[in-house]
Amino acid sequence: MEEREDLGAMVFRLGRLLLAMEQPILDRHGVSMWAYAVLTALRESPMRTQAALAAGIGADKTRLIPVLDELQKRGLIEREPDPSDRRVRLLDLTDAGRQVHQAIQSEVRAGEADLLAAFPPADRDGFLRALIALTKR
Amino acid sequence: MEEREDLGAMVFRLGRLLLAMEQPILDRHGVSMWAYAVLTALRESPMRTQAALAAGIGADKTRLIPVLDELQKRGLIEREPDPSDRRVRLLDLTDAGRQVHQAIQSEVRAGEADLLAAFPPADRDGFLRALIALTKR
DNA sequence: TATTGTTATACTCTATAACTATA
């Protein structure tokens, strides 16, 4: 345990590994990683502004716009001006969007399960508990 | 445990957290993240080619060159043509390089310890064991 | 001809600043 790499180096490599696992799934569904992040955030709950959505997923609001354009064009999200303040855009998933998110996520979870399958349950649980706690907003 | 985020999302956020923790340390020593990765790799063992070093740390060989230029200029690495094959550059740390790496790493490890301090030892060990296993090359 | 390192170039991603429309 004392000869381990820095946490940062390991987390960075694990990120790349996970991305390589997820990319083919996303490609199959024609959805970028940011688009998937948007679908995931909106599945939790609708959003009242694009800025809040951007902040929630750690993206710049300007780079979300082409993503939202595409998702809207494909009918995966609703995005309409709030009648009570027409500057803001109310965002929500459509049924089709919910369906696409569900399809992607179940494949992603299966891939994750494969990666974690080899570990003793205690290590796996500790890993997930620590990861969840470290990334609590 | 069932309502958790995707692994990728959590690992991505943890990566940003760790980067934010490390950046001030690196800045204080005037070393970029890639430069620190180079120092770390060379501390394990000297390298016979720049291409091997690049592959080892998951970087493109072309983007390593300015990093190596800078490290050499600062006297932190040795980089000389192999007399037996003058195409290749033999790479190694200088004493000064070893010293800088050691200083940075000890600060980074202290920061990591802070982040992990709150967890029960069992979770912390499981976390590290799983992380090490997942990133074994 | 193949390989190592280097340089030049182009491409992607991201952030900054300027603009519009509403309030």
Place this chain on the structure above:
DNA sequence: TATAGTTATAGAGTATAACAATA
């Protein structure tokens, strides 16, 4: 004047391709 969203622009980071030196 202030805010949400959009567009235009520039900057950083990265990869691709061409080049020089050596084998």
